Structures are given as structure tokens and as C-alpha cells.
Amino acid sequence: MADYLDAARGLVDFTGACPSMFHTTATIRRELDEAGFTYLPETVAWNVCPGGSYYTVRNGSTVIAWVVGAEVGAAVCGVDDAALPYHFQIAAAHGDSPTFKVKSVPEFAGPGEYLRLNVEAYGGMIDYTWLDRPLGLAGRVLVREEGGEEDCAGGRVESRLLAINRPVALIPSLAIHMNREVNKGFAPNRQVDLCPLFSTGALKAGAFNALVAAELGVQPKQVIAHDLFLVSLERPTLWGARADAPEFVSAPKLDDLMCAYTALRAFLASGNSHDISVYCCFDNEEVGSNTKQGAMSTVLADALSRVNASLGFEPEALQRALAASMLVSCDNAHAVHPNHPEFADEGSRPVLNGGLAVKEAANQHYCTDAFSRAAVCAVLDAAGVPHQSFANRSDMAGGSTLGNLSNMQVSMHAVDVGCPQLAMHSSYETAGARDAQLAIDALTAFYNADLRIENSDAFQV
Template sequence: MSEAKELLEFIAHSPSMFHSVETIRGMLDQAGFTFLPEAAHWAVKPGGDYYTVRNHSSIIAFRVGDELTDYHFQMCASHSDSPTYKIKSVPELNGPGEYLRLDVEAYGGMIDNTWFDRPLTVAGRVLVREGDGVRARLLYIDRDLLLIPNVAIHFNREVNNGYKYNRQVDLCPLFSAGELKKGAFDAMIAGELGVRAEDILGRDLFLVNRERGTVWGYAGEFISSPKLDDLECAYVSLKAFLAAKNSRTVNVYCCFDNEEVGSNTKQGAMSTFLQDVLHRINHSLGKTPEDYYQAVAGSFLVSCDNAHAVHPNHAEKTDAVNCTWMNKGVVVKEAANQKYTTDAFSRAVFTNLCREAGVPVQAFANRSDSAGGSTLGNLSNTQVSVHAVDIGLPQLAMHSSYETAGVKDIGYAIEALTKFYQTTLQIEGAERARFA
């Protein structure tokens, strides 16, 4: 229960991908990690704890063993972003009448109708002219600011019969009914940051569901919150990373941006970010290129992104036997089309770790007549090819603005991933793995 409540605080402090990384940085700083800017010289030493950031929205942290007798990388990867709506560069829509609305576009594949009739605000980053240059400033307006109103059923009799929303028409948030005029949005942003409106040169701002997360149910079984996909995995893998010690390897924590829109950005899982960091670790430790290739061959990645639990009203949507339940343990995801990286070898390695940790494991595969999504592992493997397993925690209403998962699974995941980071994997091709 304490971990569930801490997760909710973590999410509350992470209203955008930029804030997610800032929250993670705060936890790393508190644990004594050293920040290594990408543009600076890196002096990495055995026994050191470090992190670096790209685009203020992706972060990689690593702990270097003080012995490094089994030099390789043991990595977890999650993502910092969630489906929402991005505010366009020209933000305001005038009318009808004196209404002032915001012009937004979809970021990721959200469930549109879950965004109606609930308090919203904005968060992200703003680029401001400062002196002879520009500077990024984080913004989160901590108040109920916007709302996307439904059309009354009297005007839309088909709304309960599968109505299709038009995002250009139906999903525009209401900002004012006449008290605010054109230009008020930038004036508001400027006022919140204490700058002049004309000095705002760029914005990456997103809508935020203001509903606070909660633990609920008579038995306290459930946790519901915005952004469980994938801040739940970002949190549990970070807690495990910070708790674990391994003197023989390099443990790595990754939280990438832009998974919800394909990861094909300079800061996404498909970028060179992870590869660049691993190369720089290798070089700074005085290792050779040959050492790097040998280390990668013996490395392992746990791709952490939530999984679909069986729906209580629609069990038919999931496979009859390769299906998962909340509060029943960590999920290993597998797909023949390789949208998940799991294969027999990586499943066996991770399942054995979970058994040693006393953590139950569940299996997920999509129905054979239904296409599933992809995640981080197969994309990051295009740059750093390692043995990898895709895991997650079971949840309901994935990509809703308010999602639900099981309280027990938070603890299960922390225990399993702590065991992963603490155990030295000795991998020999795809034939054998030993656990030291």
C-alpha cells in the first residue's frame, strides 16, 4: 500500500514527459547520482552512479560495479510519455459567440471519450527568450483550467450507439465564455512564468487530466490514475534500480520519450541515445571497442510497458489462456510477429529470476484474430541488439485518461526487477545463462 501511494505521488509530480524526467532526476539526485551532460566530458569510474538526459524528456541512469568482473549491461527500459492532446502553435479558436477554445491535436492513441467533462490543465515546456539566447522553462498550471464539454444527449441522440468523435470539432477544450479574449492563452503562460508574452518563442504543452489517483475498493485492491501506462513501470523499475547493488556489472535504467508516437525521434527508444550512452561508458572506463561488443553480447534488457488485464465485462477480448489478471503477478508478453522481443531464451531467464524472487509470472499473447501494439524492446534493439524480454503489469482501460491496475502488482514488479539488477547474468550465446 505504501508503494501504491508513493506511485500516485510520483505520477502527480509528472504531468508531462518533461516533468516525469524532472521527477526521476530528483530521485537520482537524492540518491547521490552524478549528472553527466551529453555535451560535456564524461569521467566514469568503477563504483560510480551517473545519469544523463536528452531533450529534457528522456533519461538514462547507470550504476558501475566497483569490481566489474562480469562486464556487461543489465538494463530496464520504460517510457515517460502517455497519450494526450498537444496544444498547437497558434493555440486559440475564437467563437462561436464569445467562446474561446484551444486548438489541440492527438498525441498517441487515446480513448477520446474519456477526456470529456472533467477538469483539465496544461503542462510541458516553454522556450523563452532570455538575454542573448533562449531557455527552456517547465510549466504546470496547478488549477482546474479547461474542460471539453459533451454535447447534450438531446442534441446527439446517437451518442450511446457508437458515436464517432471528430477531433478537430469535438475535442476542443473550452477556455473562456467571454471573460478572456484572443491572446489570453499566451498572456496566461507569460504570467505563470513571469516573462513577457512576446518573449515566448516555442511551446510543447499538453492537456493534463486533473483527477488525482486513488487506491480504491473495499479490500483496497485497485489503483486508478492518469498515466499508469507507462509511469507505473517507470516508477517500479526506478525503485528496483535504486535498491539494487551489483559490483560485477553495469546496471542501466532507461526512460524514453515518444513511445506513444512510435519512438522514432532523437530521444525515443529507436534513437541512438542508449547506444551513445553505452559507448561512452565503455570508452570512459578505458575499455576497447572489442570489449564493448563482448559486453553487449552478454547483456540483457527488460522492456517494461504495461499489459492488458482481462476485462470484467469483455473477457472475450483476450486470449482464452494467454491472458492476465490484476494482482496475480508480473506479465511476460510474447508475439509471433516480434512486436514484443520475448523469445524462449529471454522468457526462461526472466521467469527464473522471478521464481527466485518468489514473484508470480503471467503470460500474455494477443488473440490470433486481433492485432496488438508494439513497445520499447524491439525498437531499442535496432540500435543495441541484446537479449530482451517484454514485461508489464496488468491494467484495465489502457490509453484512457484514467486507468486501473492492481495494488499488489506494484510490489511484485519491484521485487522481480530488484532481483534482476542484483543478479549477475552470465549469458553464453542463446544456449545458456547462469545466475551469480
């Protein structure tokens, strides 16, 4: 673990480069391009070959990448019909995080000369952690190219990324003198208490769109629509009492950029000639995943089906492959809280810097079952990689994640894992600095494993 700092620093850099889900996908695409992957848009015919590496993107916010093992091609040339032609080993994370989204009518005027931003919650954030913090903006903007029609009737419109990495807004708290009971409990009203201050009067109505246009170097009339979000400008950092061996990493959006980053690093570092290795980073997990680019959409099923067809296999081969495949759903887990251990299950208390936690829930909000737990733990044990267990207290409702939602469209054996962290869904979250490398080690071991699944009866590593 002497090299854990390299992985932790890489995580810091990755989170800093990903202020929105659109930037996350763009960052991942750059890494894939640099690694020699071929981009296959959904709108063109695909040509996939054994030994090749590819990726596709939907909505600019979900990316799926895959590497076809060299031995997969042998099945195309003819093998015993009883032999499985191939299978998938998939790790999936998500690139979105709870924040506030700017509405299409972006401003409130008043009281007085104030100008405020009109925002609504995206996902289930801890609201008060957004108060009194300088905030930037990031996301995508749909822009009509110069020379197009002034209305929406014609002209070419393209999507552009926008990241304003300087303070342009702030959500101010109400002074304690005006709410003496604030320290006894405060539940912000999102329509009233959480409107960001944008100007005291120097800016007038229309200033938000003018700002967006100026940042993109276009005229305001060229801005057609936007998906823009508030961004905490608190810098990602490694910290701890020992400067030479920091124990902690803190950053916005560790849920789930930490898993998106570690799964990507493992995917790019691994090599498996026996399978088709797949990496997914989905959008919209924090709002239920039921969008065209979410884990519950057809995006993964569509990609795997097209890969199967492009390799020359019949549709039945895909169904056989899925039955022998494994999905590792990667979404951060709750570490035991140092001040509130009573909120953790007595038997399942993951700690920071202890490795990936395998998550389970009887209500199947996590996709882990005995078979998938045994398979992933066998892989990690064989590789000597530490792992932990997570379960909610039996008297507390827990969250859910993308594994079972993805399985509604493309079913296979699946297990939920995550890096333990504190303050999940805060605007600034904390995890163990060593856990980035431990997660990379664990997921690399999974991708490299020659995992042979025999229905639900047995497997071999």
C-alpha cells in the same frame, strides 16, 4: 506483501508529480540526485569509474542512469582476454502517455465570443474519456531571458517547466437532445468535437500565451515556443471496499508511469558488483519512438558507448558486452477485462494483483523469445516472485512497445514485461494496488541477479 501499501502510495505520489514527460524526467532526476548520482550532460566529457553511479538526459524528456559494478574495474587492469570484461542489465520504460498537445497557434476564436484551444492528438488515446473533465496544462516552455532581443534574433533562451494544476479548459459533450443516437456509438471528430473550451468571452485572442507567461512570471513577448499538453486533473487514488487494504490504484498515465516508477525503485534498491546496471525512461513511445530522444534513437547506444570508452575499454569490448547483456522492456500489459473476458486470449489472461506479465507476440512486436523468457522467469522463480503471461488473441492485432525499437540501435537479448491494467489509454486508468510492489520485487531480483549469458546457447543465474 504487508508493505505493498507503501509502494502503492509511492506510485500515487509519482504519477501526481509527472503531468508531462518533461516533469517525469525532472522527478526521476531529483530521485537520482538525492541518491548521490552524478549528472553527466551529453555536451561534456564523461569520467566514469568502477563503483560510480551516473545519469544523462536528452531533450529534457529522456533519462538514462547507470551504476558501474565495483568488479567491472578489474578488467581495466588486465584479465584473460577470453574473459568477458562486463555486461549490462537494463530495465527500460517510457515517460510519455497519450493526451492532446496544444498547437503553436493555440487558439480558435468563435463561434460568438467563445475562445477554444487548438489541439491535436498525441498518441492513441480513448478520445471520449477526455470529455467533460476539468483539464490543466503541463509541459515545457522556451523563454527568452529578460533583456534579450524582442525578436528571435538574439538573447539567451532557456527551457522551463510549466504545470497548471487547476482547471483552465474542458471539452464539452454535445447534449443527447442534439444527438439522440449517441449511446449507439460515437466516434469524436478530433478537429470538431475535441476542441477544449477556454473562455466564453472574458478572454480574447492571445490569452493563452498571456496565461503561460503569467504562470512563469515573464512577459508574453518572452515566450518563444512550447510543448504543452492537456492534463486530466482526476487525482490518483488507491481504492476498494476495504479501506485498510485497497485492491486498486487508479490514476492518469499508469501506462507507463507505473513501470517507470517501479523500475526506478528497483534500480535504486539493487546492487550488483558484476555488471553495469542501467535504468532508462524514454520519451515518445506513444508516437513510435523514432525521435532523437525515443527508444529507436541513438540515445542508449550513445550512452553505453561512452561508458565503455570512459572505463578504458576498446570498442570490441562493448560489442562483447552487448552480446552478453539483457534488456527488460517494461510497459504495462492488458489485464483480462471483468466485463469482456472474450477479448483476452484463453491461455494468457493476466489478472490484477497477480504480478508482472511476460508479454509475447509471434510478429515480434514484443521482443520476448524463448531464451529471454527462460532467463527472466528463471530469475523470478529463483527469487520467489510471482509472474504471469500475456499474449493477444490470435485474431486481434496487438500493440507494440519500446523493446524491439531500442534493439534496432543497440541489440541484445530482451524481454517484454508489464504490470496488468484496465482501460489502457483512457484519461484515467486502473491497475492492481499490490502489483507495484510485485513489480519492484521482480525488477530488483533482475538487477541483483548474477546473470551470465553465453551467446544464445545457455545462461546461468
